[in-house]
Amino acid sequence: MKTVLEIENVHAKIGEKEILKGLNLKLEPGKVHAIMGPNGAGKSTLSKTIVGHYDVTLTGGDIRYKGKSINDMEPEERALEGIFLSFQHPVEIPGVNNAYFLRTALNAKRRHEGKEELNAAEFLRLMKSHLEMLGMKSDMISRSLNEGFSGGEKKRNEILQMLILEPEVIILDEIDSGLDIDALRAVSEGINKMKDGKRSFLVITHYSRILDYIEPDYIHVLKDGRIIKTAGPELVEQLEDKGYESIEEDSAS
Amino acid sequence: MTPDTLRNKSVEELAVLLGTDVREPQLKKLHDLGLPSKKSEAYRYFDIETLLCREYALLDYIPKAIQESDHVEIVDGTVVSAPKGMRIFYEACKHVEMEHFDPLYYLGHLLSPHVITIEIDGDAHVEIVHRFTRSNALINYRISLENQSNRHAIVYERFEDDAVRDTLVLYGYDMRIAPNSTLRVLKTQTLHPENYAMVASHNVHVEREANALLKSFDFGGGLGLQMLRIVLEDHAHVEAGHLLYLNSESRRGTVSQIIHKGEHATSSQEAKNILDGHSRGIFDALIRVDHSAKYSKAHQNSKAVLLDESAYMAAKPQLEIYIDELEASHGSTTGQLDKKQLFYLQSRGISVTEARKMLVIAFANTLIEKVKDSRQQERIKEEFEKAFYTVHKKDAS
Ligand SMILES: Nc1ncnc2c1ncn2[C@@H]1O[C@H](COP(=O)(O)OP(=O)(O)OP(=O)(O)O)[C@@H](O)[C@H]1O
Numbered sequence: 001m002k003t004v005l006e007i008e009n010v011h012a013k014i015g016e017k018e019i020l021k022g023l024n025l026k027l028e029p030g031k032v033h034a035i036m037g038p039n040g041a042g043k044s045t046l047s048k049t050i051v052g053h054y055d056v057t058l059t060g061g062d063i064r065y066k067g068k069s070i071n072d073m074e075p076e077e078r079a080l081e082g083i084f085l086s087f088q089h090p091v092e093i094p095g096v097n098n099a100y101f102l103r104t105a106l107n108a109k110r111r112h113e114g115k116e117e118l119n120a121a122e123f124l125r126l127m128k129s130h131l132e133m134l135g136m137k138s139d140m141i142s143r144s145l146n147e148g149f150s151g152g153e154k155k156r157n158e159i160l161q162m163l164i165l166e167p168e169v170i171i172l173d174e175i176d177s178g179l180d181i182d183a184l185r186a187v188s189e190g191i192n193k194m195k196d197g198k199r200s201f202l203v204i205t206h207y208s209r210i211l212d213y214i215e216p217d218y219i220h221v222l223k224d225g226r227i228i229k230t231a232g233p234e235l236v237e238q239l240e241d242k243g244y245e246s247i248e249e250d251s252a253s
Numbered sequence: 254m255t256p257d258t259l260r261n262k263s264v265e266e267l268a269v270l271l272g273t274d275v276r277e278p279q280l281k282k283l284h285d286l287g288l289p290s291k292k293s294e295a296y297r298y299f300d301i302e303t304l305l306c307r308e309y310a311l312l313d314y315i316p317k318a319i320q321e322s323d324h325v326e327i328v329d330g331t332v333v334s335a336p337k338g339m340r341i342f343y344e345a346c347k348h349v350e351m352e353h354f355d356p357l358y359y360l361g362h363l364l365s366p367h368v369i370t371i372e373i374d375g376d377a378h379v380e381i382v383h384r385f386t387r388s389n390a391l392i393n394y395r396i397s398l399e400n401q402s403n404r405h406a407i408v409y410e411r412f413e414d415d416a417v418r419d420t421l422v423l424y425g426y427d428m429r430i431a432p433n434s435t436l437r438v439l440k441t442q443t444l445h446p447e448n449y450a451m452v453a454s455h456n457v458h459v460e461r462e463a464n465a466l467l468k469s470f471d472f473g474g475g476l477g478l479q480m481l482r483i484v485l486e487d488h489a490h491v492e493a494g495h496l497l498y499l500n501s502e503s504r505r506g507t508v509s510q511i512i513h514k515g516e517h518a519t520s521s522q523e524a525k526n527i528l529d530g531h532s533r534g535i536f537d538a539l540i541r542v543d544h545s546a547k548y549s550k551a552h553q554n555s556k557a558v559l560l561d562e563s564a565y566m567a568a569k570p571q572l573e574i575y576i577d578e579l580e581a582s583h584g585s586t587t588g589q590l591d592k593k594q595l596f597y598l599q600s601r602g603i604s605v606t607e608a609r610k611m612l613v614i615a616f617a618n619t620l621i622e623k624v625k626d627s628r629q630q631e632r633i634k635e636e637f638e639k640a641f642y643t644v645h646k647k648d649a650s
């Protein structure tokens with residue numbers, strides 16, 4: 001089995017509190033992994049740990065991306081190497097123009113990859129084509145980053161960034177919460193467009209409805225800081241019917 | 254000359270030292286206010302004594318034939334070029350303000366009995382470039398700026414120097430903003446440590462129904478203080494904005510008094526301060542609303558972002574109010590860049606330096622965006638970036 005991201009026996013704290021308690025997880029290239037789990041289980045903490053968020057202190061274990069440990073990598077390096085997190089609560093940044101921000105990010109990545117940077121006009125063309133697909137208004141170009149965006153607009157803007165940056169490991173933290181059905185469809189379509197048989201997805205969710213659209217290969221149950229079960233998509237139904245209490249822990253995890 | 258030799262002298266002694274008639278009222282003002290020291294109200298956050306204790310060469314200001322150019326250029330206090338047809342000449346100052354709080358305002362006038370008068374014609378856009386070429390010098394000059402009623406003119410002001418060292422520049426405007434007119438003055442200045450230091454002492458009289466927009470964009474290190482006194486007549490309006498981006502051991506900022514004299518006048522003053530290194534930003538600003546100034550509106554605000562633990566903001570917004578019928582507010586805040594915002598940008602592959610720069614520009618944008626001329630706006634951003642990259646290493650591109 002090939003692995004693109006390997007999380008091995010990770011312990012992590014926020015403040016003085018241990019949140020991840022020996023977590024193991026392997027993401028396979030080209031596959032969609034869903035993580036489900038009760039509130040406060042540590043799902044967002046896991047995603048923050050992977051991208052190197054300042055809240056989280058890694059106290060044990062190893063995170064390897066393409067075979068190399070990224071424990072000591074700066075957040076921007078992890079991003080440049082192809083790891084992307086769509087935040088559960090994207091922050092608003094008044095005064096930073098959305099298009100300018102995105103072009104800066106894309107050009108940082110292109111520079112990193114030794115490619116030509118895009119000029120403003122070229123970038124605008126690219127951005128517009130994605131906006132349409134996501135059903136976003138063209139004023140998203142001129143507005144400040146996430147400022148005054150509705151919940152749905154913020155999530156669509158996260159997907160827009162994913163589409164433009166074309167990362168290789170994509171972590172979506174509750175991309176579906178607070179979305180109406182149209183937004184959910186647009187967001188799912190964006191995600192499906194990124195599937196190319198190589199990229200991996202880690203989809204954190206409470207609901208099965210997004211999984212109807214994006215068809216996961218694996219379901220992982222995260223509870224009390226550990227992955228306690230990994231199964232195929234059929235597990236969703238059991239979780240829907242009987243809840244997390246019904247899950248028996250895998251012996252291997 | 255060492256300016257400090259003027260300290261604690263009688264009017265008679267000052268008259269001799271400055272070569273002035275002993276009856277000159279400005280002499281008494283300088284005497285009464287006293288040469289500034291650490292203990293002077295207006296200079297308490299600024300190290301003026303060190304500057305006044307140095308020995309400087311005094312310059313001769315011999316008017317030259319003014320060359321034709323697309324902008325006004327003043328080199329070491331002497332006008333060398335100006336646009337064709339512009340009314341610019343030397344004369345005895347017609348209106349020296351007798352209520353100014355700054356002793357150096359009076360010293361400046363006493364040292365420069367002839368001021369450079371610039372009469373701005375109609376809706377002109379005037380660019381004034383100040384250039385300094387002499388080290389270890391006291392460069393002193395004053396400008397009297399006049400515009401015309403019912404007109405809307407703009408002055409862009411910037412500063413250049415030939416890497417001079419240990420020079421002290423005292424200069425400033427006496428502005429009379431004509432009834433029913435608008436005058437915008439936008440100043441951009443980057444200073445370097447050990448270069449020249451500057452105290453700019455201005456007096457602005459805003460006549461009835463006139464608008465004054467005074468914006469300063471001050472970057473880099475060094476020592477610089479802007480002393481601003483503004484008087485508002487009936488229905489006059491002033492909008493003052495001060496952007497500071499300071500680094501190293503810099504001490505810079507604004508000390509101001511805005512005086513509401515007439516009725517229905519409005520003032521708004523906004524300072525944005527971004528402080529790096531061991532720098533100290535100064536915003537020591539008083540708005541006074543007199544008995545005569547019914548229905549005034551006065552708003553004042555200072556915001557500071559500290560990029561370094563060693564930086565310090567001296568913010569002192571003050572309102573002094575003698576009437577009831579008015580609308581007024583003031584406040585100041587000091588903080589850091591938002592960690593969450595910084596992380597969000599980094600998580601998209603943007604370097605810490607670029608992310609900080611983006612957030613700092615976003616913070617400064619309420620002031621920068623008000624510069625309507627896009628070329629000038631670009632120039633301000635470029636100057637800011639240049640100063641910023643001397644501290645924060647730019648990404649290799
Ligand atoms: N910044 C923080 N400071 C202190 N405690 C925190 C912080 N962030 C998270 N926690 C705590 O860490 C634990 C795990 O939180 P986390 O956000 O990872 O859960 P989650 O599984 O994502 O939950 P949800 O489904 O509600 O999003 C919780 O007990 C939470 O209170």
Ligand SMILES: [Mg+2]
Pocket residue numbers: 043044045088173
């Ligand atoms: Mg969460």
